[in-house]
Amino acid sequence: xxxxxxxxxxxxxxxxxxxxxxxxxxxxxxxxxxxxxxxxxxxxxxxxxxxxxxxxxxxxxxxxxxxxxxxxxxxxxxxxxxxxxxxxxxxxxxxxxxxxxxxxxxxxxxxxxxxxxxxxxxxxxxxxxxxxxxxxxxxxxxxxxxxxxxxxxxxxxxxxxxxxxxxxxxxxxxxxxxxxxxxxxxxxxxxxxxxxxxxxxxxxxxxxxxxxxxxxxxxxxxxxxxxxxxxxxxxxxxxxxxxxxxxxxxxxxxxxxxxxxxxxxxxxxxxxxxxxxxxxxxxxxxxxxxxxxxxxxxxxxxxxxxxxxxxxxxxxxxxxxxxxxxxxxxxxxxxxxxxxxxxxxxxxxxxxxxxxxxxxxxxxxxxxxxxxxxxxxxxxxxxxxxxxxxxxxxxx
Numbered sequence: 001x002x003x004x005x006x007x008x009x010x011x012x013x014x015x016x017x018x019x020x021x022x023x024x025x026x027x028x029x030x031x032x033x034x035x036x037x038x039x040x041x042x043x044x045x046x047x048x049x050x051x052x053x054x055x056x057x058x059x060x061x062x063x064x065x066x067x068x069x070x071x072x073x074x075x076x077x078x079x080x081x082x083x084x085x086x087x088x089x090x091x092x093x094x095x096x097x098x099x100x101x102x103x104x105x106x107x108x109x110x111x112x113x114x115x116x117x118x119x120x121x122x123x124x125x126x127x128x129x130x131x132x133x134x135x136x137x138x139x140x141x142x143x144x145x146x147x148x149x150x151x152x153x154x155x156x157x158x159x160x161x162x163x164x165x166x167x168x169x170x171x172x173x174x175x176x177x178x179x180x181x182x183x184x185x186x187x188x189x190x191x192x193x194x195x196x197x198x199x200x201x202x203x204x205x206x207x208x209x210x211x212x213x214x215x216x217x218x219x220x221x222x223x224x225x226x227x228x229x230x231x232x233x234x235x236x237x238x239x240x241x242x243x244x245x246x247x248x249x250x251x252x253x254x255x256x257x258x259x260x261x262x263x264x265x266x267x268x269x270x271x272x273x274x275x276x277x278x279x280x281x282x283x284x285x286x287x288x289x290x291x292x293x294x295x296x297x298x299x300x301x302x303x304x305x306x307x308x309x310x311x312x313x314x315x316x317x318x319x320x321x322x323x324x325x326x327x328x329x330x331x332x333x334x335x336x337x338x339x340x341x342x343x344x345x346x347x348x349x350x351x352x353x354x355x356x357x358x359x360x361x362x363x364x365x366x367x368x369x370x371x372x373x374x375x376x377x378x379x380x381x382x383x384x385x386x387x388x389x390x391x392x393x394x395x396x
Contacts, residue, residue: 013127013138015183016120019084020139021146022176023116026087026109028150028251029169030056032227032244033093034350037158042099046228046358050350054224054343056106061340063114079119081180086112088173094163117143117335123185140313141255148251155227155244203271205322205330207385211274212315212338214378218281218308218371220342223247225349225364226288226297232361234294242294249298250305257310262317270314270321271386278379281308282372289368308375312338318385 034049042049089109093102124139157166227243234242257277265273281304288300319334349367356363 012183012185013124015179015185016080016124016127017139017142019080019176019180020116020120021142021149022084022172023087023113024143024146025150025153026084026090026169026173027057027060027113028147028247029090029154030093031147031151031223031247032155032240033158034224035228035231037163037240038093041094041163042097042102044099045354047351047354050224050353051347052102052106054347054350056110057220057343057346058340059107059110060114061336061343063111064117064336066336077119077123077185079115080123080185081177083112083116083119084173084176084180087116088112088170091167091169094166140316141258144251144255144258144309146251148248148254151223151251152244152248155241155247159238159241203318203322203385203389205319205333207381207388208315208318208322208330209334209337210381211271211378211385212312212319212334213341214278214374214381215274215308215311215315216338217342217345218285218374218378219312220339220346221349221368221371222285222288222304223250224343224346225368226301228353229289229361229364229368230291230294230297232359232364233291235359237294239294242297246288246297246301249301250309253302253305254309257306258313261310262313265314265317269386269389270317271382271389274311274314274318274382275379275386277307277311277314278375278382282375282379285368285371285375289365 030053034053035046038044038049038052039046086108089105089112092105096102096105121139153169157169226246227240230239230243230246233239261273261277284300284303284307288297288304291297291300315334315338319330322330352367353363
């Protein structure tokens with residue numbers, strides 16, 4: 001081993017975990033802001049804000065597979081030093097009311113968030129060695145926790161101070177850059193291998209991609225619209241803060257579930273666990289869409305995080321084992337493609353809301369209840385995939 005990161009792999013892994021937490025924290029800051037903070041700040045309507053925030057998230061998901069294609073095959077670790085600085089640009093959104101400037105700020109932030117994921121995930125697998133699975137699980141859980149924490153912090157901040165001095169949240173990014181430099185991660189070499197999984201794989205990639213789309217679209221609709229629903233349903237209460245707390249609750253149990261269900265999936269199969277998680281989420285989503293007290297929203301969020309909110313890492317496991325396309329392309333499509341489609345649905349949902357009075361919660365309820373048939377369809381697809389994988393194993 002050469003280089004500081006190779007000599008101290010555990011310390012380098014911990015830096016990567018914190019790096020993922022912080023970068024996704026900056027992404028989570030945008031979740032509670034659309035209404036009324038950004039509609040008021042930019043003097044526009046929810047449809048335009050949905051296009052702005054949804055377009056930002058869509059760009060993040062397009063950058064992930066695109067960066068995997070254009071970057072050097074052996075990686076470009078210097079990006080690990082630059083990504084927290086770029087991602088932190090989301091904190092500057094309150095410094096200007098110029099729409100073009102806000103677009104430019106979010107473009108830089110999207111590049112930071114999008115480029116980090118493929119580069120850091122491959123570095124984690126390399127440094128994890130024999131324990132690569134556990135290392136990747138910890139890395140992904142940190143991202144969940146970071147996104148949820150950013151959402152909660154942002155909701156509380158704007159309830160108390162609006163966007164005043166929101167830029168102070170930029171400062172942790174500078175400390176993170178120092179930590180990455182001291183760890184030597186920006187000089188890590190050879191962390192990407194050309195090794196592929198065996199040629200015979202039990203699951204076809206199109207089915208896995210379909211499951212990924214179902215999980216990602218459901219979570220995008222829930223995460224993006226739940227705060228809007230609470231703001232409209234409880235106009236005289238601090239609903240943005242409670243919305244941020246609800247997303248935080250899904251992230252906490254989502255991170256815990258990512259470990260628990262990953263451990264179970266190693267023993268009975270990822271597709272079978274995905275079947276249960278999608279089915280169990282259906283009544284929880286129903287309850288969240290008809291919540292009558294703000295305090296109950298985070299409670300249902302805890303259950304959603306433990307079910308569908310912790311399902312996507314299992315989709316990534318299935319994609320790695322699937323047949324069809326190269327491993328790198330499968331990863332890019334299932335992560336970037338699935339979540340990109342989810343953000344597209346958010347944009348379309350924002351335009352749908354513009355057809356109704358600005359404070360009407362019922363169209364938001366209708367959008368969120370689209371998750372119910374989607375969860376049912378994903379449950380059936382996961383069940384069919386699990387059944388097919390079981391037959392393939394018996395045949396071998």
